[in-house]
Amino acid sequence: MNKTNAMRLLDKAKLSYKTAEYTVDENDLSGTHIADEVGLPYESVFKTLVARGDKTGVCVFCIPVHLEVDLKKAARESGNKKVEMVQMKELLPLTGYIRGGCSPIGMKKKYPTFIDESALSQAEIAFSAGIRGGQIIMNPKLLIEFVDAKAASLTV
Helix, strand or coil, X not given: CCCCHHHHHHHHCCCCCEEEEXXXXXXXXXXXXXXXXXXXXXXXXXXXXXXXECXXXXXXXXXXXXXXXXXXXXXXXXXXXXEEECCHHHHHHHHCCCCCCCCCCCCCCCCCEEEEHHHHHCCCXXXXXXXXXXXXXXXXXXXXXXXXXXXXXXXX
């Protein structure tokens, strides 16, 4: 796999990570498909969701691939009354990433980022490397610190 911007940023910060590649299925961009492809349990593979809060604007939520984000919890944790997922057409202009390849590392701007607290019970978590077909695997505490995220209860 070619180096992605997310990997270059981790290299520059001298943070340890591994990568995993998977076959992209245009008909199934689900995180559970990715977890199955890379052979990791669902609770250790995270998807990156981008939402807009009514008070704070764009915010990022990383949750396990088999769970759904609880928008009420996400709003409360991010200091909003309500949050809504951004439309898919907004994803690339806001983040620099496409659906199925959105990484919490290296977005166009630094958005408030929240990672489901369940990540802290995992030795390593996987998340998008910034391209479809690639995952970064690293210690969740290092990721939280690196992206200045907050661990929070985010799922239903």
